[in-house]
Amino acid sequence: MKHDPEASLPLDRLSSGIPGLDEVLGGGFFRSGVYIVLGMPGSGKTIFANQLCYGHVKDGGRAVYVTLLAESHARMLQHIRPLAFFDESHIPERLSYISAFRDLETDGLKGLMDLLRREMRARRVSVLVLDGLVAAAEAATTDRELKKFIHEIQTSAVFHGCTVFLLTSGNGQRVSAEHTMVDGLIELDDRLFEARAERSLQLRKFRGSGSLRGKHAFRISDAGIEVFPRLESVFLQPPTAQSEGVALSSGVPSLDALLAIGGFPEASASVVIGASGTGKTSLALHFLSRSSAAERGLLLSFFESPSRLLAKARGFGLGLEALESAGALRLMWRAQGEHVIDELGHQLLTEVREGGYKRVVIDGLSGFFEAATYPERVNRFFSCLVNELRRLGATVLMTIETRDAIGTSVALSYGVSGFVDNLLFLRFAEDNGRVRRLLTVTKMRSTDYSPGVHALEIGSAGMRIAGLFSSDGDVIPSAHRVDQAAAQAQPSTTDGPSKQE
CATH class of the missing domain: 3.40.50.300 (P-loop containing nucleotide triphosphate hydrolases)
Structure with missing residues (x-):
């Protein structure tokens, strides 16, 4: 032949x-x-x-x-x-x-x-x-x-x-x-x-x-x-290896002080989980406040419009409006509706790829969860989405709301802990007729951190860790001075990167 x-x-x-x-x-x-x-x-x-x-x-x-x-x-x-x-x-x-x-x-x-x-x-x-x-x-x-x-x-x-x-x-x-x-x-x-x-x-x-x-x-x-x-059929490459010891500030100096490298590891994925009002979005806004020309920030939100988020940030003195005007920050809002989960994923990845964003926030993972017509896909979908974001060099911070306002434990839906590197748990606790906000770092894959239950305060000056919260309700002030010292030495949020080594 x-x-x-x-x-x-x-x-x-x-x-x-x-x-x-x-x-x-x-x-x-x-x-x-x-x-x-x-x-x-x-x-x-x-x-x-x-x-x-x-x-x-x-x-x-x-x-x-x-x-x-x-x-x-x-x-x-x-x-x-x-x-x-x-x-x-x-x-x-x-x-x-x-x-x-x-x-x-x-x-x-x-x-x-x-x-x-x-x-x-x-x-x-x-x-x-x-x-x-x-x-x-x-x-x-x-x-x-x-x-x-x-x-x-x-x-x-x-x-x-x-x-x-x-x-x-x-x-x-x-x-x-x-x-x-x-x-x-x-x-x-x-x-x-x-x-x-x-x-x-x-x-x-x-x-x-x-x-x-x-x-x-x-x-x-x-x-x-x-x-x-389908994202899990397209994005199969492993994420980029993290630069050892390189961190992006959380925007809260006293929280950075709890982490051995002084912030979230570069190109990592973090989830902040907690009930409504515990401070999840506030922490996300602080993280974005360190955006710059070299570390552009992107926020995808489902529940609060850009105007409300900017007003909240303004109340903390974070100045996100100036960052947005300078092109260092972009706010994406997708009002709740009948979304297609893969459409949302592709839109986010396209924005990050074309804009070169290094600080990426998804405020309200439930907005993605509610768009899933096949719930059994969610874990694979997010694993591929997060891996691709990390491969693009983004450091990702995501928030997810729990139902219990006061409690010491929470069940993570859709296997969230499996596809993230870092996990922060925010909750309320009763203290002699008062309700306190508490923060616990429960997981950090590539860096050491300070364990324990920490008192979290949110006021007009922003967010800070007040100290360790003891079993008898006392707060041991161990980190509050970090905020004051760091605020004096804090670099401009529009002139350059905030990486710490």
Whole structure:
């Protein structure tokens, strides 16, 4: 058997033009391939195909959209006209809409195939969409006839260098004759999770290369379709090794004094856990107050708006507004709603990657937890999210609220302690008719720390550790002077980094 040199050449790729989808495909569709896009009515097939066509012609290609038993072209264009990818200037020179139902009715699959060949040849198209494969399947008298039709499409696609997309209703649970022959099978789904719905995309079959398996969420908005690959299927690289002995100040000098290296280890992940009012957000704001041009800060918040957070910081004299104006700090707010957890994760990573942020705060992990439609994913999701943030060089501080306002222990949900390096526990304690705030450092992976229960005070001057809290309710002042000395020597928050070695 002679070796065919062309058989060893890599296949050319065709970008889908749909954000996030090429990543799932491992680089895009293969040119001259034949793909089936299936899903129940309303799952997004028509928008998917149109967005693909408009993206292709925008890049200089030519496309034709062929319909069988589908909505009229006028109605279809009315529906997609408000979407950002729609551009009427490409019609009909680079993108044509053609109805082939009469050819199918008159001459069956042969008449349909003749029309498809003519369009590929005459218009020199590089993308062809056939919307309504189910009608073609119904016109076939046997599975063999339908397979022959698919085979002829494949032959013409290769001959004319055209990539073909066949749209059909249904789901991938039932194996049909045409499924066995095509190069790829993309299923779109829209599923209810109690009262909310989430759309997902799955590659049930994809010949020619590796791809991201499983379901990946997508959203349809005024911009069209955007796919959010599952974080745990994308970000598999280990985090960057930490610089030994390098720390970022917590923003609270007396807390830094409890930690052997004088702050949180660089490129580490910390969680502050406690009931409402214990000081979690206040500590996060102090951490961000040490942001600078060299250590830019980013805050993602779900529960308090930027204006409220800035007002709270102003009450402590932290000056976050000046940092924000100087570009050293960015506040992201995602009001509670029906979020997609992978969308939130990708948005955060994109901000950190493009902005080079070194101090990253997620204020309210429950905002992520509530976005998860599959709770069993949460631990893997956060492990990959935190690892990628650390790999990008970010030192991460996250907060999570507990239900018990006063208590000595707490159960961590979703295995939080497993994917973080450092854990701080804030709580209230009764003391002779008074309620005190207490702080305990319960875990530090790469540095020593001062154990014990520490009294935490929050006032107009900010946050400070007042000393050890004894079992009889006394406070042993061991660290309060650290705040005063450090405040005098504290560097400007806008001139340079606050790393300590």
